[in-house]
Amino acid sequence: MAHQTTTRVGEPFDRTLMEQLMKRRMFYTPSFEIYGGVKGLYDYGPAGCALQANIVDLWRKHFILEEDMLEVDCTSLTPHEVLKTSGHVDKFADWMCKDPKTGDFFRADHLVEGALEARLKGDKEARGQKVEEKEEDPKKKKKKGPKSTAVKLEDTVVQEYEEVLAKIDNYSGDELALLIQKYGIKNPETGGDLEPPTSFNLMFQTTIGPGSALPGYLRPETAQGQFLNFAKLLEFNQQSMPFASASIGKSFRNEISPRSGLLRVREFLMAEIEHFVDPQGGKKHPRFDDVKHIELALLNRDTQLEGKTTVDRISIGKAVETKLVDNETLGYFLARIHLFLNKIGVDPNKVRFRQHMANEMAHYAADCWDAELLTSYGWIECVGCADRSAYDLSVHMKKTSQPLMVRAIRKEPLKVEEWQIDIDKKKFGPLFKKDAKTVETAIEQLSQDLREKLNLDLQKEGKIEIDVPGVGGGKVELQKGVVEIERRTRVENTREYIPNVIEPSFGIGRILYSLIEHCFWTRKGDEARGVLSFPPPIAPTKVLLVPLSSSPYFHPHLQSLSRKLRTLAISCRVDDSSASIGKRYARNDELGTPLGITVDFQTVKDSTVTLRDRDSTSQVRSSEDEILKAIKGLVEGVETWDDVRNRLPAFEGQEVD
Numbered sequence: 001m002a003h004q005t006t007t008r009v010g011e012p013f014d015r016t017l018m019e020q021l022m023k024r025r026m027f028y029t030p031s032f033e034i035y036g037g038v039k040g041l042y043d044y045g046p047a048g049c050a051l052q053a054n055i056v057d058l059w060r061k062h063f064i065l066e067e068d069m070l071e072v073d074c075t076s077l078t079p080h081e082v083l084k085t086s087g088h089v090d091k092f093a094d095w096m097c098k099d100p101k102t103g104d105f106f107r108a109d110h111l112v113e114g115a116l117e118a119r120l121k122g123d124k125e126a127r128g129q130k131v132e133e134k135e136e137d138p139k140k141k142k143k144k145g146p147k148s149t150a151v152k153l154e155d156t157v158v159q160e161y162e163e164v165l166a167k168i169d170n171y172s173g174d175e176l177a178l179l180i181q182k183y184g185i186k187n188p189e190t191g192g193d194l195e196p197p198t199s200f201n202l203m204f205q206t207t208i209g210p211g212s213a214l215p216g217y218l219r220p221e222t223a224q225g226q227f228l229n230f231a232k233l234l235e236f237n238q239q240s241m242p243f244a245s246a247s248i249g250k251s252f253r254n255e256i257s258p259r260s261g262l263l264r265v266r267e268f269l270m271a272e273i274e275h276f277v278d279p280q281g282g283k284k285h286p287r288f289d290d291v292k293h294i295e296l297a298l299l300n301r302d303t304q305l306e307g308k309t310t311v312d313r314i315s316i317g318k319a320v321e322t323k324l325v326d327n328e329t330l331g332y333f334l335a336r337i338h339l340f341l342n343k344i345g346v347d348p349n350k351v352r353f354r355q356h357m358a359n360e361m362a363h364y365a366a367d368c369w370d371a372e373l374l375t376s377y378g379w380i381e382c383v384g385c386a387d388r389s390a391y392d393l394s395v396h397m398k399k400t401s402q403p404l405m406v407r408a409i410r411k412e413p414l415k416v417e418e419w420q421i422d423i424d425k426k427k428f429g430p431l432f433k434k435d436a437k438t439v440e441t442a443i444e445q446l447s448q449d450l451r452e453k454l455n456l457d458l459q460k461e462g463k464i465e466i467d468v469p470g471v472g473g474g475k476v477e478l479q480k481g482v483v484e485i486e487r488r489t490r491v492e493n494t495r496e497y498i499p500n501v502i503e504p505s506f507g508i509g510r511i512l513y514s515l516i517e518h519c520f521w522t523r524k525g526d527e528a529r530g531v532l533s534f535p536p537p538i539a540p541t542k543v544l545l546v547p548l549s550s551s552p553y554f555h556p557h558l559q560s561l562s563r564k565l566r567t568l569a570i571s572c573r574v575d576d577s578s579a580s581i582g583k584r585y586a587r588n589d590e591l592g593t594p595l596g597i598t599v600d601f602q603t604v605k606d607s608t609v610t611l612r613d614r615d616s617t618s619q620v621r622s623s624e625d626e627i628l629k630a631i632k633g634l635v636e637g638v639e640t641w642d643d644v645r646n647r648l649p650a651f652e653g654q655e656v657d
C-alpha cells in the first residue's frame, strides 16, 4: 500500500530540516556521542526502533511467511577458516592509500577513477563538448574531488584513460600503484604525495576464546551461516527443492570512510534470503506467473556502457523472456523486492533496478541487479539481488568434504552406455597384495576414452598396461582374465547436483533512511512543520489520543480507548500535556503518527470521538466502536482514509495552535 502523496501540499524537500527532526525526535543518533562519537556507528531511539521493527515485521511477513522460507539465526562471530574458504579473507578488501602528512586514507581505485574522470572532463570542456554529469555515489560526491581544468589531451591518452576506467575494478594493488605513479595522482584535497596502496580487509578481526588458536571475524554478511546449514535445512524440508532460507541480523564492515549518515556505516542490520534452485531447467520459479505482469524500472548494462542512466519500464515477464534478466527465479525476486518496497511506502518513482557491469560482479555470478532508491545523496543501492551460481556450496563442500548437494529422483531413468572394467578379485588380490587397493583405485579412475582403447589392446595383446603412481615403477601390467573390459548399459534413477543460489540481500538501515526521506515533507504554514507520512502499518505509533483538556472527565474514556486499542494490538500514545491540540498533533506528525483521536465534552455525553488523518488533517466523527473499526481497517491496510471519509460523517473542527 503506497502512501497518499496527493494530500501533501508542502515545501520542497530540505535535508537539514529532516536531519534536525531525526535528532529532535531521536529516530537515530551517533553512538558514544558524549565521548565524541565514532564514525559509522549509530544508535536508534524509540521512534527509529519502532520503525525498524515494523519494516522487519513486514519483511518477515512478505518474504518468510508468504514464501514458506526457512528462517535461521546464525552467530555473528565466524571462524577464520569459514571466511577463508568463502573468499572473504583474501578478497573482501579495498586498496587504500595513506597521506603521511595529513593521515587521511583514500580508496586507491577511487583515487585513480576520480583523477582520470576529472582529466577526461577537462578534455571535453577544452574541446567544447557537452559534459554529462553522472549521478555519483555519495561516498564520492561529498568528497572534495579533483577539479577538472579545461586541458586538451592527446587522442591516444584519452583512449588509454578510457581503457583504464573500464577495468578500474580489476586492478591489483601493484597495478594501482603503477597507475598512481604513472599519472602523478596526489591527495585530491591537498595535492600532497601519497604512500603506495596497501590492502585493507573490511572485516573486524578477533580471536574466539582466551588463546590465539582460533582466529575469527565479525561476519560481513549473514549468508555464510545459511550456506553452512544447507544440508540440515534440506533435511528439514524433507529433501524437497527448491526452497529458501532467510536470516535477519547484524553485519559488520570496517568501511574506510563511513559517511552519509545511515547509508555507509560499520555495523548494520541485514535481511538476506538464499533461494536454492536446481541449475538444470532454466532456474524456473513455480510462482513466476503471479508476478510476470509487474512493471519494473530497469537500468541495463548496455545503457550504462553508453554512459546513460535511462531506464526501461518493462514487465518482468518480458525482461526474462528477452534474457535481459537471466532467469525466472532472479526475475521473481526482483518483482517481489519491488512489491515490498511499495508496501513499506517507498516512493514508486524513486526506485530503479540497476544491472551490474560484467567487471562489477563476482567471477562466479551469473547476473546481478541492485534495487536503488533515489535520495538527496543520489541513487543508493539498498538491496542487492545476485545469482551466485553454485559457488558458495561448492567451496564449502570441497573444504569440508561434506555433501552440500541434492540427490533428485529422475523423472525418466537415464541409460548410460559405458565401458566397464571387471576385476577378478581372486586373482587380483594375491597378485598385487598390499598395493591391490591403489591399483583398483587407478583402474576406477580410467576415463571412458582410455577404457575403449585399452579394450582393443586387451583383445589384441591379451594384456594391458596402466599408470599407477608409486606401484611397480609407475606402470602395472594386467593380464586378460585378471581384468575384462565390456561395453554395457547402466541405468541411473537419481541425479546429484549442487544447487545454485539466488540471493536477495537487504540493508535495512539504508531502506529505513531512504524511506524517511521519501516520507518527509513540511506542511505550509506560518512556521514550516515537518511531517513523516509513513503508511499506517509502518508508522512507529499508530494512534495519538488527545483529550481536549486535562479535565478528569476525560480519563475513563482515554483509559477505555487505550485498552481497546491494545487489545487490537494497535500501538497508541496519550498526549495530555497542556499544549494546544494543534501543537500536540503537530508534534506527532513529526513522529509519523497517522491517526489521532480527540476526546472532548461531546464524548462524555454520547461516547462519540473525532478521528484525524495526519496527511490531510481532515477529521470524521462517530461512535467509539465505528472509529475503532475504521482504525483497524486503516492500520491493516484494507481501507484508505478516503474510504473512511466516505463512510463516516465529516467533522469540521479547527486545529488551534
Ligand SMILES: Nc1ncnc2c1ncn2[C@@H]1O[C@H](COP(=O)(O)OP(=O)(O)OP(=O)(O)O)[C@@H](O)[C@H]1O
Binding pocket: 253, 255, 262, 263, 264, 265, 266, 268, 270, 381, 382, 383, 384, 505, 506, 507, 508, 509, 510, 511
Ligand atoms: N556500509 C554499509 N552501511 C549500510 N548498509 C550497507 C553497507 N554495506 C552494505 N550495505 C547494505 O547491504 C546490502 C547488501 O550488501 P552488498 O555486499 O551487496 O553491498 P555492497 O555492494 O558491498 O555495497 P556498497 O557497494 O555500497 O559498499 C546493500 O545493498 C546495502 O543495503
